[in-house]
Amino acid sequence: MALTAGDVGNVENLPAPQDAPVRLVPPPALERASAEDMQLTHLGLRPVEEGAYRAALERPSWTVADFARRIGMSLAKTEELVGRLAELDLVHTSGDRSRLRPVNPQLGLTALIARREAEMVSSWHELERSRLAAANLAADFDSANRTHIDGALDVAHGPEAVRARIAALVSQAKTEVVSMMLSGSGYVDPVAMPRRGDLASPAPGVRFRTVAMDRARQDPLTLRHLNNSVTDGVEVRTAPEVPMSALVVDATVAVFPLAPATTRHRVGAVVLRLPSVVITTVELFERVWTEATPLDQAAGGRDAPDERERELLALMLAGCTDESAAGKLDVSVRTVRRLVADLMERLGSRSRFQAGALAAERGWISAQMLRESTESR
Structure with missing residues:
Protein backbone atom coordinates (compact mmCIF):
# COMPACT_ATOMS: atom_id res chain seq x y z
CA MET A 1 0.00 0.00 0.00
CA ALA A 2 1.36 3.43 -0.82
CA LEU A 3 -0.19 6.90 -0.61
CA THR A 4 1.41 10.32 -0.55
CA ALA A 5 1.67 11.98 2.80
CA GLY A 6 -0.91 14.63 1.87
CA ASP A 7 -3.53 11.98 1.21
CA VAL A 8 -3.05 10.09 4.45
CA GLY A 9 -5.33 11.17 7.22
CA ASN A 10 -5.40 10.47 10.95
CA VAL A 11 -6.77 6.93 11.03
CA GLU A 12 -5.92 5.92 14.59
CA ASN A 13 -9.29 6.88 16.11
CA LEU A 14 -11.53 5.65 13.26
CA PRO A 15 -13.50 2.53 14.29
CA ALA A 16 -13.36 -0.50 12.01
CA PRO A 17 -16.71 -1.96 10.89
CA GLN A 18 -18.07 -4.76 13.03
CA ASP A 19 -18.70 -7.25 10.21
CA ALA A 20 -15.16 -7.28 8.80
CA PRO A 21 -11.93 -6.15 10.44
CA VAL A 22 -9.98 -3.52 8.53
CA ARG A 23 -6.20 -3.58 8.82
CA LEU A 24 -4.73 -0.10 9.04
CA VAL A 25 -1.22 0.68 7.86
CA PRO A 26 0.63 3.39 9.80
CA PRO A 27 1.59 6.48 7.77
CA PRO A 28 5.37 5.79 7.94
CA ALA A 29 4.85 2.44 6.20
CA LEU A 30 2.74 4.12 3.57
CA GLU A 31 5.48 6.66 2.91
CA ARG A 32 8.11 3.94 2.53
CA ALA A 33 5.85 2.05 0.12
CA SER A 34 5.37 5.23 -1.89
CA ALA A 35 9.10 5.54 -2.40
CA GLU A 36 9.84 1.89 -3.08
CA ASP A 37 6.80 0.14 -4.54
CA MET A 38 5.33 2.48 -7.13
CA GLN A 39 6.01 0.82 -10.48
CA LEU A 40 2.95 1.60 -12.62
CA THR A 41 3.33 5.33 -13.22
CA HIS A 42 4.21 4.71 -16.88
CA LEU A 43 0.76 3.16 -17.32
CA GLY A 44 -0.87 6.44 -16.29
CA LEU A 45 -1.40 5.71 -12.58
CA ARG A 46 -0.48 8.32 -9.99
CA PRO A 47 1.23 6.93 -6.88
CA VAL A 48 -1.91 7.41 -4.80
CA GLU A 49 -3.94 5.47 -7.40
CA GLU A 50 -1.45 2.61 -7.54
CA GLY A 51 -1.32 2.50 -3.75
CA ALA A 52 -5.09 2.35 -3.52
CA TYR A 53 -5.25 -0.42 -6.12
CA ARG A 54 -2.65 -2.45 -4.23
CA ALA A 55 -4.71 -2.04 -1.08
CA ALA A 56 -7.93 -3.01 -2.86
CA LEU A 57 -6.34 -6.31 -3.94
CA GLU A 58 -6.08 -7.40 -0.30
CA ARG A 59 -9.75 -8.43 -0.30
CA PRO A 60 -12.18 -9.67 -2.98
CA SER A 61 -14.61 -6.82 -2.24
CA TRP A 62 -15.04 -3.75 -0.07
CA THR A 63 -17.62 -1.26 0.96
CA VAL A 64 -16.40 2.20 0.03
CA ALA A 65 -16.62 3.16 3.71
CA ASP A 66 -14.39 0.22 4.71
CA PHE A 67 -11.96 1.05 1.95
CA ALA A 68 -11.77 4.67 3.08
CA ARG A 69 -10.76 3.46 6.54
CA ARG A 70 -8.25 1.05 5.04
CA ILE A 71 -6.37 3.71 3.10
CA GLY A 72 -6.84 6.47 5.67
CA MET A 73 -8.66 8.95 3.44
CA SER A 74 -11.91 10.83 3.71
CA LEU A 75 -15.00 9.27 2.18
CA ALA A 76 -15.24 11.99 -0.46
CA LYS A 77 -11.61 11.54 -1.57
CA THR A 78 -12.00 7.76 -1.55
CA GLU A 79 -15.09 7.95 -3.76
CA GLU A 80 -13.15 10.15 -6.20
CA LEU A 81 -10.22 7.75 -6.16
CA VAL A 82 -12.44 4.69 -6.67
CA GLY A 83 -14.08 6.47 -9.59
CA ARG A 84 -10.67 6.97 -11.20
CA LEU A 85 -9.75 3.29 -10.70
CA ALA A 86 -13.08 2.32 -12.26
CA GLU A 87 -12.28 4.49 -15.31
CA LEU A 88 -9.03 2.54 -15.65
CA ASP A 89 -10.95 -0.77 -15.39
CA LEU A 90 -8.97 -1.71 -12.28
CA VAL A 91 -12.03 -1.96 -10.03
CA HIS A 92 -15.71 -2.58 -10.59
CA THR A 93 -18.31 -0.73 -8.53
CA SER A 94 -21.89 -1.57 -7.63
CA GLY A 95 -24.78 0.32 -9.18
CA ASP A 96 -25.06 2.68 -6.22
CA ARG A 97 -21.24 2.96 -6.02
CA SER A 98 -21.27 1.88 -2.38
CA ARG A 99 -19.16 -1.23 -2.98
CA LEU A 100 -16.11 -2.03 -5.07
CA ARG A 101 -14.46 -5.18 -6.35
CA PRO A 102 -10.80 -5.15 -7.55
CA VAL A 103 -10.04 -6.59 -10.98
CA ASN A 104 -7.41 -9.33 -11.20
CA PRO A 105 -4.09 -7.59 -12.08
CA GLN A 106 -3.44 -10.06 -14.90
CA LEU A 107 -6.69 -8.88 -16.47
CA GLY A 108 -6.76 -5.20 -15.56
CA LEU A 109 -3.10 -4.40 -16.06
CA THR A 110 -2.85 -6.37 -19.32
CA ALA A 111 -5.68 -4.25 -20.73
CA LEU A 112 -4.01 -1.10 -19.40
CA ILE A 113 -0.69 -2.06 -20.99
CA ALA A 114 -2.42 -2.71 -24.32
CA ARG A 115 -4.14 0.67 -24.10
CA ARG A 116 -0.86 2.40 -23.27
CA GLU A 117 0.87 0.70 -26.21
CA ALA A 118 -1.90 1.94 -28.51
CA GLU A 119 -1.43 5.46 -27.17
CA MET A 120 2.33 5.27 -27.78
CA VAL A 121 1.79 4.12 -31.36
CA SER A 122 -0.67 6.95 -31.89
CA SER A 123 1.83 9.43 -30.42
CA TRP A 124 4.53 8.12 -32.75
CA HIS A 125 2.23 8.60 -35.73
CA GLU A 126 1.46 12.14 -34.60
CA LEU A 127 5.19 12.81 -34.29
CA GLU A 128 5.75 11.59 -37.83
CA ARG A 129 2.92 13.78 -39.11
CA SER A 130 4.50 16.73 -37.32
CA ARG A 131 7.83 15.89 -38.92
CA LEU A 132 6.15 15.90 -42.33
CA ALA A 133 4.44 19.20 -41.51
CA ALA A 134 7.85 20.64 -40.70
CA ALA A 135 9.14 19.47 -44.06
CA ASN A 136 6.12 21.06 -45.76
CA LEU A 137 6.79 24.32 -43.94
CA ALA A 138 10.43 24.26 -45.01
CA ALA A 139 9.35 23.57 -48.56
CA ASP A 140 6.88 26.46 -48.46
CA PHE A 141 9.68 28.76 -47.32
CA ASP A 142 11.93 27.45 -50.04
CA SER A 143 9.22 27.91 -52.68
CA ALA A 144 8.70 31.52 -51.63
CA ASN A 145 12.38 32.42 -51.38
CA ARG A 146 14.69 30.04 -53.22
CA THR A 147 14.46 26.81 -55.15
CA HIS A 148 17.42 25.12 -53.50
CA ILE A 149 18.99 25.16 -50.05
CA ASP A 150 22.49 23.79 -49.66
CA GLY A 151 21.68 20.65 -51.66
CA ALA A 152 19.49 19.32 -48.82
CA LEU A 153 16.04 20.19 -50.16
CA ASP A 154 14.33 20.80 -53.49
CA VAL A 155 10.71 21.10 -54.55
CA ALA A 156 8.65 19.96 -57.53
CA HIS A 157 5.24 21.42 -58.39
CA GLY A 158 2.61 19.88 -60.63
CA PRO A 159 1.90 16.18 -61.35
CA GLU A 160 4.23 15.93 -64.35
CA ALA A 161 7.13 17.56 -62.52
CA VAL A 162 6.59 15.31 -59.48
CA ARG A 163 6.48 12.13 -61.56
CA ALA A 164 9.58 13.16 -63.50
CA ARG A 165 11.49 14.01 -60.30
CA ILE A 166 10.61 10.71 -58.65
CA ALA A 167 11.41 8.71 -61.78
CA ALA A 168 14.79 10.39 -62.05
CA LEU A 169 15.65 9.64 -58.42
CA VAL A 170 14.48 6.03 -58.57
CA SER A 171 16.36 5.48 -61.85
CA GLN A 172 19.56 6.43 -60.02
CA ALA A 173 19.01 3.88 -57.20
CA LYS A 174 21.90 1.53 -56.49
CA THR A 175 20.59 -0.64 -53.64
CA GLU A 176 16.94 -0.17 -52.57
CA VAL A 177 13.84 1.95 -52.97
CA VAL A 178 11.11 1.82 -50.29
CA SER A 179 7.81 3.67 -50.11
CA MET A 180 4.77 4.13 -47.92
CA MET A 181 1.66 5.13 -49.85
CA LEU A 182 -1.74 6.40 -48.77
CA SER A 183 -3.59 5.73 -52.03
CA GLY A 184 -7.12 4.40 -51.71
CA SER A 185 -10.79 5.39 -51.89
CA GLY A 186 -10.12 7.33 -55.07
CA TYR A 187 -7.05 9.14 -53.74
CA VAL A 188 -3.82 8.73 -55.72
CA ASP A 189 -0.66 9.23 -53.71
CA PRO A 190 1.64 11.63 -55.60
CA VAL A 191 4.80 9.90 -54.35
CA ALA A 192 3.74 6.31 -55.03
CA MET A 193 6.29 3.88 -56.43
CA PRO A 194 6.66 4.58 -60.19
CA ARG A 195 6.10 1.92 -62.85
CA ARG A 196 9.20 0.19 -64.17
CA GLY A 197 8.45 1.50 -67.65
CA ASP A 198 8.82 5.09 -66.38
CA LEU A 199 12.38 4.47 -65.25
CA ALA A 200 15.52 5.01 -67.29
CA SER A 201 17.41 1.72 -67.06
CA PRO A 202 17.48 1.16 -63.24
CA ALA A 203 20.58 -0.59 -61.93
CA PRO A 204 20.33 -4.40 -61.73
CA GLY A 205 19.80 -5.89 -58.28
CA VAL A 206 17.92 -2.92 -56.81
CA ARG A 207 15.25 -4.04 -54.34
CA PHE A 208 11.87 -2.33 -54.45
CA ARG A 209 9.42 -2.48 -51.52
CA THR A 210 6.18 -0.61 -50.90
CA VAL A 211 3.53 -0.77 -48.19
CA ALA A 212 -0.01 0.54 -48.62
CA MET A 213 -3.15 0.74 -46.51
CA ASP A 214 -5.34 -2.38 -46.22
CA ARG A 215 -8.19 -0.32 -47.66
CA ALA A 216 -6.23 -0.12 -50.93
CA ARG A 217 -7.27 -3.73 -51.56
CA GLN A 218 -10.86 -2.51 -51.90
CA ASP A 219 -10.07 0.35 -54.30
CA PRO A 220 -9.91 -0.92 -57.93
CA LEU A 221 -7.59 1.87 -59.13
CA THR A 222 -5.09 1.42 -56.30
CA LEU A 223 -5.26 -2.37 -56.39
CA ARG A 224 -4.49 -2.31 -60.10
CA HIS A 225 -1.45 -0.11 -59.40
CA LEU A 226 -0.26 -2.48 -56.68
CA ASN A 227 -0.73 -5.56 -58.87
CA ASN A 228 1.18 -3.83 -61.66
CA SER A 229 3.94 -3.07 -59.17
CA VAL A 230 4.15 -6.76 -58.27
CA THR A 231 4.46 -7.54 -61.98
CA ASP A 232 7.32 -5.03 -62.11
CA GLY A 233 9.14 -6.93 -59.36
CA VAL A 234 8.11 -4.73 -56.41
CA GLU A 235 7.48 -6.45 -53.06
CA VAL A 236 4.08 -5.15 -51.91
CA ARG A 237 2.45 -5.41 -48.50
CA THR A 238 -0.50 -3.72 -46.82
CA ALA A 239 -1.10 -2.66 -43.21
CA PRO A 240 -4.17 -1.49 -41.26
CA GLU A 241 -2.56 1.93 -40.87
CA VAL A 242 0.22 3.66 -42.74
CA PRO A 243 1.28 6.79 -40.83
CA MET A 244 2.57 8.88 -43.72
CA SER A 245 3.37 9.04 -47.41
CA ALA A 246 7.05 8.85 -48.36
CA LEU A 247 9.54 7.35 -50.80
CA VAL A 248 13.20 6.76 -49.94
CA VAL A 249 16.02 5.97 -52.35
CA ASP A 250 19.17 4.20 -51.13
CA ALA A 251 18.50 5.45 -47.57
CA THR A 252 19.97 8.81 -48.60
CA VAL A 253 17.13 10.82 -50.15
CA ALA A 254 13.45 11.00 -49.18
CA VAL A 255 10.45 12.37 -51.08
CA PHE A 256 7.30 13.61 -49.31
CA PRO A 257 4.08 15.04 -50.76
CA LEU A 258 3.42 18.70 -50.06
CA ALA A 259 0.25 19.71 -48.25
CA PRO A 260 -2.26 21.18 -50.75
CA ALA A 261 -2.50 24.38 -48.71
CA THR A 262 1.17 25.11 -49.40
CA THR A 263 0.89 24.56 -53.17
CA ARG A 264 -2.41 26.28 -53.97
CA HIS A 265 -3.96 22.79 -54.13
CA ARG A 266 -1.60 21.62 -56.88
CA VAL A 267 0.24 18.33 -56.62
CA GLY A 268 3.68 18.92 -55.14
CA ALA A 269 6.56 17.07 -53.56
CA VAL A 270 9.60 17.98 -51.50
CA VAL A 271 12.91 16.10 -51.81
CA LEU A 272 15.02 15.98 -48.65
CA ARG A 273 18.55 14.72 -48.13
CA LEU A 274 18.85 15.57 -44.44
CA PRO A 275 20.21 12.37 -42.79
CA SER A 276 18.06 12.72 -39.66
CA VAL A 277 14.85 12.91 -41.71
CA VAL A 278 15.82 10.12 -44.10
CA ILE A 279 16.95 7.70 -41.38
CA THR A 280 13.82 8.30 -39.30
CA THR A 281 11.63 7.68 -42.34
CA VAL A 282 13.41 4.41 -43.14
CA GLU A 283 13.06 3.24 -39.52
CA LEU A 284 9.35 4.00 -39.60
CA PHE A 285 8.97 2.12 -42.88
CA GLU A 286 10.69 -0.96 -41.43
CA ARG A 287 8.35 -0.95 -38.42
CA VAL A 288 5.28 -0.85 -40.63
CA TRP A 289 6.75 -3.38 -43.10
CA THR A 290 7.44 -5.95 -40.39
CA GLU A 291 3.78 -6.01 -39.32
CA ALA A 292 2.29 -5.69 -42.82
CA THR A 293 0.72 -8.51 -44.88
CA PRO A 294 1.94 -9.51 -48.37
CA LEU A 295 -0.50 -8.50 -51.08
CA ASP A 296 -1.12 -12.12 -52.10
CA GLN A 297 -2.33 -12.98 -48.58
CA ALA A 298 -5.53 -11.95 -46.82
CA ALA A 299 -5.21 -8.65 -44.93
CA GLY A 300 -4.44 -9.29 -41.29
CA GLY A 301 -2.82 -12.65 -42.06
Missing part, protein backbone atom coordinates in the same frame (compact mmCIF):
# COMPACT_ATOMS: atom_id res chain seq x y z
CA ARG A 302 -3.90 -16.03 -40.79
CA ASP A 303 -3.38 -15.07 -37.18
CA ALA A 304 -5.94 -12.26 -37.11
CA PRO A 305 -9.10 -13.55 -35.34
CA ASP A 306 -12.66 -13.03 -36.49
CA GLU A 307 -15.30 -11.45 -34.25
CA ARG A 308 -16.37 -14.70 -32.59
CA GLU A 309 -12.76 -15.61 -31.87
CA ARG A 310 -12.20 -12.17 -30.31
CA GLU A 311 -15.17 -12.71 -28.01
CA LEU A 312 -13.82 -16.13 -27.05
CA LEU A 313 -10.37 -14.69 -26.31
CA ALA A 314 -11.95 -12.11 -24.00
CA LEU A 315 -13.85 -14.89 -22.21
CA MET A 316 -10.63 -16.91 -21.90
CA LEU A 317 -8.87 -13.93 -20.35
CA ALA A 318 -11.78 -13.49 -17.94
CA GLY A 319 -11.37 -17.11 -16.80
CA CYS A 320 -14.60 -18.54 -18.24
CA THR A 321 -14.91 -22.31 -18.54
CA ASP A 322 -15.53 -24.03 -21.87
CA GLU A 323 -19.13 -24.68 -20.87
CA SER A 324 -19.71 -21.05 -19.89
CA ALA A 325 -18.07 -19.75 -23.08
CA ALA A 326 -20.14 -22.13 -25.20
CA GLY A 327 -23.32 -20.78 -23.64
CA LYS A 328 -22.34 -17.16 -24.21
CA LEU A 329 -21.29 -17.78 -27.82
CA ASP A 330 -24.25 -20.09 -28.53
CA VAL A 331 -22.03 -22.89 -29.82
CA SER A 332 -21.21 -26.39 -28.61
CA VAL A 333 -18.54 -27.10 -26.00
CA ARG A 334 -16.72 -29.16 -28.63
CA THR A 335 -16.58 -26.12 -30.92
CA VAL A 336 -15.21 -23.96 -28.11
CA ARG A 337 -12.48 -26.48 -27.34
CA ARG A 338 -11.50 -26.66 -31.00
CA LEU A 339 -11.37 -22.87 -31.26
CA VAL A 340 -9.37 -22.57 -28.03
CA ALA A 341 -6.79 -25.11 -29.22
CA ASP A 342 -6.44 -23.28 -32.55
CA LEU A 343 -6.09 -19.85 -30.92
CA MET A 344 -3.49 -21.11 -28.44
CA GLU A 345 -1.46 -22.58 -31.31
CA ARG A 346 -1.67 -19.38 -33.36
CA LEU A 347 -0.61 -17.26 -30.39
CA GLY A 348 2.07 -19.67 -29.19
CA SER A 349 0.59 -19.67 -25.70
CA ARG A 350 0.89 -22.33 -23.00
CA SER A 351 -2.42 -21.64 -21.29
CA ARG A 352 -5.88 -20.29 -22.01
CA PHE A 353 -5.28 -17.20 -19.89
CA GLN A 354 -1.95 -16.50 -21.57
CA ALA A 355 -3.66 -16.70 -24.96
CA GLY A 356 -6.15 -14.05 -23.84
CA ALA A 357 -3.36 -11.87 -22.45
CA LEU A 358 -1.35 -12.11 -25.66
CA ALA A 359 -4.46 -11.22 -27.65
CA ALA A 360 -4.98 -8.14 -25.49
CA GLU A 361 -1.37 -7.09 -26.04
CA ARG A 362 -1.91 -7.32 -29.80
CA GLY A 363 -4.99 -5.13 -29.57
CA TRP A 364 -7.37 -7.94 -30.57
CA ILE A 365 -9.48 -7.42 -27.45
CA SER A 366 -10.95 -4.03 -26.56
CA ALA A 367 -11.36 -2.76 -23.01
CA GLN A 368 -15.14 -2.89 -23.51
CA MET A 369 -14.97 -6.58 -24.44
CA LEU A 370 -12.85 -7.30 -21.35
CA ARG A 371 -15.27 -5.45 -19.11
CA GLU A 372 -18.33 -7.22 -20.53
CA SER A 373 -16.65 -10.64 -20.29
CA THR A 374 -15.64 -10.06 -16.66
CA GLU A 375 -19.05 -8.78 -15.61
CA SER A 376 -20.85 -11.71 -17.28
CA ARG A 377 -18.91 -14.41 -15.44
